[in-house]
Amino acid sequence: MSHAPPLGALLRQYAAGSALTCDPVEQGLLNRGYRLRTTRGRYFLKHHFDPETADPAAIARQHRATQRLADLGVPVAPPLTGTDGRTVAVIGGHAYALHPWIDGRHRHGGQLTTQQCARLGALLGVVHASLERVMPTQGRSPARPTDVTGATEGSAGAGGSARSCAGGSAAAEGVDPARGADPADTFALIDHLLARVRRHRPYDAFDELARHRLLERRALLERHADRRPPQGGSVGWVHGDFHPFNLLYRDGEPAAIVDWDRLGVHPRAEEAVRAAVIFFVRPVGALDLAKVRAYARTYRRTAGAGPAELAAAVHRVWWERLNDFWMLRWHYERGDTRADPQFPAASALAVWWTREYDTVCEAFAG
Numbered sequence: 001m002s003h004a005p006p007l008g009a010l011l012r013q014y015a016a017g018s019a020l021t022c023d024p025v026e027q028g029l030l031n032r033g034y035r036l037r038t039t040r041g042r043y044f045l046k047h048h049f050d051p052e053t054a055d056p057a058a059i060a061r062q063h064r065a066t067q068r069l070a071d072l073g074v075p076v077a078p079p080l081t082g083t084d085g086r087t088v089a090v091i092g093g094h095a096y097a098l099h100p101w102i103d104g105r106h107r108h109g110g111q112l113t114t115q116q117c118a119r120l121g122a123l124l125g126v127v128h129a130s131l132e133r134v135m136p137t138q139g140r141s142p143a144r145p146t147d148v149t150g151a152t153e154g155s156a157g158a159g160g161s162a163r164s165c166a167g168g169s170a171a172a173e174g175v176d177p178a179r180g181a182d183p184a185d186t187f188a189l190i191d192h193l194l195a196r197v198r199r200h201r202p203y204d205a206f207d208e209l210a211r212h213r214l215l216e217r218r219a220l221l222e223r224h225a226d227r228r229p230p231q232g233g234s235v236g237w238v239h240g241d242f243h244p245f246n247l248l249y250r251d252g253e254p255a256a257i258v259d260w261d262r263l264g265v266h267p268r269a270e271e272a273v274r275a276a277v278i279f280f281v282r283p284v285g286a287l288d289l290a291k292v293r294a295y296a297r298t299y300r301r302t303a304g305a306g307p308a309e310l311a312a313a314v315h316r317v318w319w320e321r322l323n324d325f326w327m328l329r330w331h332y333e334r335g336d337t338r339a340d341p342q343f344p345a346a347s348a349l350a351v352w353w354t355r356e357y358d359t360v361c362e363a364f365a366g
Contacts, residue, residue, distance in 0.1 A: 005034060005047055006091050013082045013089045014098045016040050031261070035101065042101035043080075047094060053261040054095050056088045062260040063087040063097065065237075068134035074127060077102050077256045104248030104255040109279035114294045116252065117280070121295035123254055124242060124275060125302025128268045131237035180316060181323035183225040190218050193325060196332040206340060210328055213347040220354055221322060229316045233309055236268040243278040269313035272299050273364060277317065277349070285348025286356075292363040307365035314364050318357065321350045 007019045017040030025033045032047040048054040067078040079087040079097040089096045109117065197211050239246075240262025248255045276295055280288045300310060327343045330336040353360055 005045060005096065007036075009091050010045070010089055010096055010098065011038060013084065013091075014080050015083050016043065016080070016098060036098075044077075044099040044101050046079075046097045046099060048088075048097065048261075049094075056090055056095050059088045059095055059097065060086070062263050065131070065134060065263060066260055069127070069130055072130050072133070074130055075123075075254050075256050076260075077258060102248050102250075102256045102258075104250040106244050106247065107249045108244045109288060109291055110282070112279075112291070114291055117291040118294040118298045120254075120279065121272070121276075121297065121299035122302045123257075124239075124272055125299045125305075127239060127242075127257065128236060128271075128303045135237040180229050180319050183221050183228065183323065186221060186323040187218065189325060190214050193328050193332060200332065206331070206343070209344065209347070210331070213343075214325075214328070216351060217322065217325075217347075220351065224322070224354065227315075227319065229312075229319050232316065233267050233269060233312050235265050238264065238266050238268055238271040240264050240266065240271070242271055242275040267313060267316070268303060269305050269309045270317055272296070272303070272305070273310070273313045273317040276364070277321070281345055281349055283345050285345045286352045287349070287360065287363070289359065289363045292360075293366070296364045311361050311365040314361050318353055318360070321353065 005022070007022060011017060011019060017038035019036065019038050021035075021037045022045070023035045025035055031049050031053075034045040034047070036043040036045045048059055053059075063079050066076040069076050070078050077099050079099050081087055082089055087097060089098075112120065194211065194214050197207050197214070200207050239257065239260060241259060242257070246259045247257055276292050277287065280291050280295070282288060296310060299305065300307070327339040327346060330339050331343075
């Protein structure tokens with residue numbers, strides 16, 4: 001197999017027996033994952049591959065956080081500890097971690113009942129409240145936003161899924177983290193992407209939809225350019241990439257929150273809004289507002305977040321979506337088409353959200 005992990009050295013370091021099978025799972029941008037069966041059990045072997053998230057000290061911090069969360073009863077999958085007392089194995093300059101295999105499946109909002117949506121909101125609220133208990137508070141300041149759109153990778157076990165989330169990036173390139181995207185920069189990006197679309201051959205249905213959405217978005221921004229959000233709200237420790245492919249369900253209940261690569265300090269309520277937008281977007285590009293209400297109500301209660309905090313987060317994430325074109329940048333700049341199936345709903349959402357802005361705010365904050 002390509003990029004085969006050094007199983008002998010790894011299994012000795014973790015005293016995890018001898019390998020019986022090792023199968024690669026869908027690969028993502030931040031790691032490579034393997035479903036591993038040994039003489040001592042089943043595991044998820046995670047290769048932290050991306051340089052931005054492969055620092056062993058940062059990985060160890062994530063591991064400590066998940067262990068502390070597990071001690072509080074949060075459904076997570078902490079890694080195993082090696083014979084050297086460490087959870088991160090660095091072999092040949094590469095960082096690895098071994099997690100228990102978690103049987104489960106991913107579920108999007110359409111597969112959840114309203115009651116399950118309420119429990120989902122409560123779960124994220126518990127995560128945020130629990131992180132406040134287990135993570136340091138001194139010198140806390142917002143981390144630099146990073147693109148989380150492709151950060152979902154791994155397996156159906158402790159490592160997540162290779163599929164990217166449908167909501168857009170936490171911050172576009174060059175975005176001021178305090179204020180959000182500058183519409184002048186977005187107008188320039190739209191012109192750049194339109195030129196790419198025009199030059200693309202053979203011109204196909206995706207190109208036609210991309211052109212339509214770019215022109216549509218430019219018109220929306222021209223009407224709403226004066227609504228750029230002010231300084232961000234209160235920050236706290238967040239998972240950083242909470243969406244359906246980083247949550248495993250078993251028997252209808254959350255079994256494990258996985259992929260903590262983006263653990264950091266950001267506005268908590270914005271993570272709650274982003275997650276809801278990804279979970280509850282319908283194929284036509286509208287949100288299931290009944291499920292959003294159930295989710296947001298329990299999130300506010302368990303996280304201790306007030307309606308004003310949620311309303312401000314709704315505005316900032318709406319603005320983020322209005323200015324965000326990560327799927328088109330992947331398609332036209334990288335030649336990466338993995339997100340293409342998500343583009344119709346995601347691009348329609350910005351239009352629908354702008355039209356239903358007050359109703360969406362009420363669903364989250366009412």
